[in-house]
Amino acid sequence: MASSNDTSLAVSCRNVGMVWAEGTPRAHEALCGIDLDVKPGEFVTLLGPSGCGKSTLLYLIAGLETATGGTLTAFGKKVTDPSPERSLIFQETSLFPWLSVWQNVTFGLWVNGRKARERREVAADALQRVGLYHAIDKRPDELSGGMRQRVAVARALAMRPKVLLMDEPFAALDVQTRAKMQDFLIDVWKDSSASILFVTHHIDEAVALSDRVAVFTARPGRIKTIVPVDLPRPRDLFSPEAEALRRHLTELLRDEVDRAFAEQEMMSAA
C-alpha cells in the first residue's frame, strides 16, 4: 500500500473514521476504518445503502468537516480546509437564487476578484460544456431540476478542480435525462483530467461510469470491497460482462441492505 503522503494520489484515505457530534450523547459513528486511494484522472463510485456515510466521506474529502480519526490527504497534503481544487456538487441544489446562471457559475472567480468580462467568458465556456449556453442569463428558479444540477456541475468545472466530488447529482432526474447526463459527464471528465468521486444508489450508473466501485457496509460505514470495472469505453451496458458485473454488485449491495434492515428491526425491538 502506498504511503499516505504520496503526492501522486489525488485523494488518499488511511483508516479514516468519522463520529458526528463526538463526545456528546448524540454521538453517531458514520464512518470507520476507510482506506481508499484515488489516482489522478480516475473515476471512483461509492455505492452503499442509505445512511451508510457516503455523503459524510465526500464532506470529509472536501474539507467541509474534519475526520475524527485517521489521515486524509489530497496530492500528498493533509486536508484541513475546503479548497476550490476539490469541488463538491451537493445532493440538493445549492445555486444562489439571487444570482443569474452565469454569475452562479463564476462565483468562485468573483471571489478571486476577476473582472466581469472575463468571468462571463469562462461562464460561457463552462455552460457550453454542459449544454446550457442558452440559459446563461436566466435565474436558477427558471430552470428545471436537471438543468440546475448541470449548472452546479458547470460551477464546479469553472474552478478547474483536480478532484470533483459528486453527491448523487442525478438522483432527482428521470431515467432518460440521467442517461444523457452520464454521457455528458464522461465527456466532461475526459477533457478535464480531474478525478471524480461519485456517489450513487444506482448500480447501472456505477457500471456505466466508473473505473472502480467502492461498496459500503452500513452502520458504521466501512468499505466492504472495491470492485474494478474493466469494461472498455464507450461502454456497452448490455454486454454479458456488464450484466455479470451488475449482478455481482446487486448481490453485494443486497446483503448490506438486508443487514441494515435487520439491524434496524433489532434496534426497534429492543
Add this chain to the structure above:
Amino acid sequence: MKGAAKTLQNDGAMRPILAPLLSPSMKSLAGRIGWTIVSVGLFVGIWEGLWYFGISDPKLLPPPHIFIANIPDQAKFFNTASRWEMGVKPGSGPTPLQAMIYTMLATLIRVIVGLVIAAALAISVGVMVRYYKLFENLTLPTITLLAPISPVAWLPVALFIFGIGNGPAIFMVVVALFFSMVLATIAHIDNVNRNFINVARTMGCTKWQTYTRVIIPAILPGLLMLMRMNLFGAWMAVLIAEATGVGYGLGQIIMLARNTFNPGLVFFTIGLIGIMAYLCDLALRMMQKKILYWIPENKAVLNGLK
C-alpha cells in the same frame, strides 16, 4: 428583472379581451385598487348602516360621512398643536389645513426615521453578533434580557433623556423594535441554507466574503419582511409617544379628542393613520419587490388553489 415579461405571458393568455386595452401590470394594479375600495366600502357600509337604522349612537360612533364631511372643521383642531411647536403667535400660524398636513408629516417622518434607525442598528448588531464571538458574549445576554420589555416602560426614559419633540418619539420606535429585530436577524442568519455556506467555503470565500456575498443576500428577504412587520410596531410607538406629550402629532390629536370628548375627531384621525400606514406598507412592499427580484411569486399559485 425579467419578471415583467413573465407576467405578460401569464395574463395575456387569461384575458384576451382586455389585453389590448391595458398593460398587465396596470390591470393588476387597477384590480388591487378596485378590491381595496370594495373592501373598505363594505366596512364603511356596515358602519353607515348601523347609524342609518339607529342602532348606533351618532354621538359616540359617528358614521364616516359625518366626520369626513367637514375636513376644514376637523382640521382646525390640528392648529393649536403645530403653533405650539413652531412658536408662532396665535392667529399668524399656518392655516388649519396646512397644520393638519404638518401634523401628519411630523408623525410619518418619526415613524420612518425611527424604523430606519432601528432596522439599520438591529441588522448591524445582529450580523456582528454572529461575526464576532466576543461581541456576542458581550451583548447578546443584555439584548435578550431587554427584548421583552414593553415600549411603554421606556416612555419615562424617553422623556427624561430627550425631553419633548422628535427625539423621544424616535427613541421610542428604536427601543420598541431594536431588541427583537436583533434576535430575528440572528435567527435568520442561523437559518441560512447550510449548502450555501458550504459552497462559499469550497469556493474559497473569506469570512467577510461569506457574509457579504452569501449570508446577507440570503437573509435579505427575511429582513425586508421583518421591516414590514415592524412598521406597525413603529406606528404604535410613535402614537404612544405623541399621546403622552412629546409635542404635536397625530397621537396628540387623539389624546386631545379624548380629553374634549370628540369621537368624530378620533375617527377622523384613525382614518388618517390608517391611510398613511397603508401607504407606508405599500411603499415597503414595492421596495421588497424591487430588491428581491429573484423571489418567485407564490401568491398567484396560492390564490389558484381550489
